[in-house]
Amino acid sequence: MRTWDAPRNASQSRPCSKAAKKLNPEVFSDLTLKFSELFYRSHLVKKYRGYLLLAEDGTTLEIPKSRQSLDEFGYVENQSTVKGDSYIHKANSSHSAILYDVTNGIAVDFLMRPFRYSEIPLAIEHLNRTDAILHGQKIVYLADRYYDSAELFRLLELRGCRYCVRAKSNMFKHQVAAMKSDDEWITVVLNGQWLKRLKYEQARESFMKDPVLHVRVVKYRHRSVDRATGEIKETELTYFTDLDEKEFSSEEIAALYAKRWDIEVSYKSLKSGYELERYFSNDCSIARCAVCAKVLYHNLVGVIRKEMDRSLSKKRSHTEYAYAVNITQLNDHIRKNNLLYMIFHRRRSGIIGLINDVIGLADKIKVPVPPRQARNAVGQGHICEQADQIPYRWKELAEHDQVQASLNDRPPVVKYKIIVARQYIFEQTSSKHGFYMRSNIQSDEILDKKKMASA
Numbered sequence: 001m002r003t004w005d006a007p008r009n010a011s012q013s014r015p016c017s018k019a020a021k022k023l024n025p026e027v028f029s030d031l032t033l034k035f036s037e038l039f040y041r042s043h044l045v046k047k048y049r050g051y052l053l054l055a056e057d058g059t060t061l062e063i064p065k066s067r068q069s070l071d072e073f074g075y076v077e078n079q080s081t082v083k084g085d086s087y088i089h090k091a092n093s094s095h096s097a098i099l100y101d102v103t104n105g106i107a108v109d110f111l112m113r114p115f116r117y118s119e120i121p122l123a124i125e126h127l128n129r130t131d132a133i134l135h136g137q138k139i140v141y142l143a144d145r146y147y148d149s150a151e152l153f154r155l156l157e158l159r160g161c162r163y164c165v166r167a168k169s170n171m172f173k174h175q176v177a178a179m180k181s182d183d184e185w186i187t188v189v190l191n192g193q194w195l196k197r198l199k200y201e202q203a204r205e206s207f208m209k210d211p212v213l214h215v216r217v218v219k220y221r222h223r224s225v226d227r228a229t230g231e232i233k234e235t236e237l238t239y240f241t242d243l244d245e246k247e248f249s250s251e252e253i254a255a256l257y258a259k260r261w262d263i264e265v266s267y268k269s270l271k272s273g274y275e276l277e278r279y280f281s282n283d284c285s286i287a288r289c290a291v292c293a294k295v296l297y298h299n300l301v302g303v304i305r306k307e308m309d310r311s312l313s314k315k316r317s318h319t320e321y322a323y324a325v326n327i328t329q330l331n332d333h334i335r336k337n338n339l340l341y342m343i344f345h346r347r348r349s350g351i352i353g354l355i356n357d358v359i360g361l362a363d364k365i366k367v368p369v370p371p372r373q374a375r376n377a378v379g380q381g382h383i384c385e386q387a388d389q390i391p392y393r394w395k396e397l398a399e400h401d402q403v404q405a406s407l408n409d410r411p412p413v414v415k416y417k418i419i420v421a422r423q424y425i426f427e428q429t430s431s432k433h434g435f436y437m438r439s440n441i442q443s444d445e446i447l448d449k450k451k452m453a454s455a
Helices: 025-040 067-073 119-130 149-156 174-179 192-197 203-211 250-259 261-273 286-315 327-336 341-343 348-360 387-398 400-409 412-423 449-454
Strands: 053-061 080-083 087-089 092-101 106-114 139-143 162-166 183-189 212-223 231-243 324-325 366-369 426-430 435-439 444-448
Touching: 025 106, 025 119, 025 286, 053 119, 053 400, 067 092, 067 106, 067 286, 087 400, 092 119, 092 183, 092 261, 106 119, 106 286, 119 149, 139 250, 149 162, 149 203, 149 212, 174 183, 192 203, 203 348, 231 250, 261 286, 261 327, 286 324, 286 327, 286 348, 324 327, 327 348, 341 348
Parallel strands: 053 139, 139 162
Antiparallel strands: 053 092, 080 087, 092 106, 162 231, 183 212, 212 231, 324 366, 426 435, 435 444
């Protein structure tokens, strides 16, 4: 019989204060829900066409190695080795998930569960935990391909939520194959075998009364550039939704789903900016507290960020691009000015002053957002590049003759940028860069200022 080989002196790797060991991780989880409850009572709530846009996504977090974390979260089998009668595991892992409000920049709920948990149970737990907080709100639920579940769709319908979910190729495949257009409603009837696989009582009872599920299927063709070959590819993306076509057209469904990308940006901020997987103790409970506390802090920054983005959008009327706040610079400014210290000591005037000062910095820490950046993120992410790289691509394109002659001899990265710029279906007059560009897939026509003036 094999035994678990726990790492030696795991709990003594770094000293822990007695106060930190007394912290209860569940308190921070409840505080996240309390934060959301108070926020939705405030006047700061923003909506998209009358809806809250809630995105669901999961991730894997590495937890410090200890007997406690092993028992609570488990481990990744392909990251362990067998030595004699013992397993030597490299890391303990948690399957975590966020229910994220992309319109307001906050994590409505955050969960850390054992590694073997799948996406759907976490998503349904989110719905149950936030039911009272979000009651009465008009909601569109956004999720990736791992969440296209008939059971989840019915539970969302029972709560009055709409949904827009990226579809897997094998989901409702017979009904989708029978479609005669790229946007139509399909009818799915759950048979007895399907009903037996349902895991949640509420969904099972509903399907027993009405086994019919009506889903709108939207097919959208997305053009992207392969980074390796530089070839332009067309990918058909399929979405499941119950939004009416009179309210959201096919193109608007694709644009709506693209807003889910903000949850990916949020995960990047948490893992890179806030170092979510960096712990000051090997104690499992303290590690959980640290993770949940960072999520709570991320909510504070998120509310301020969305307010700053809103103030920038009001100034956009005569500008080329939309602008957004640089999250890293915003976070650095808030941390250096001790916002948490003032909150802890309840210094109301200092908090208000700091927030007003930060919002006033919006023009100094803003970054341009490319017109098509959101649409590029509909699922592939091949041509989502930083805004500051766009002028570089345009300068490369401005030298059209030289580029055309030596395109194959250029490094793959430069070649990729040039091809992406050609794909940029966009008409723009820019005195800043000194030329007029009209590019599309069939035509690489570039005119300089003199040609544009003569035309």
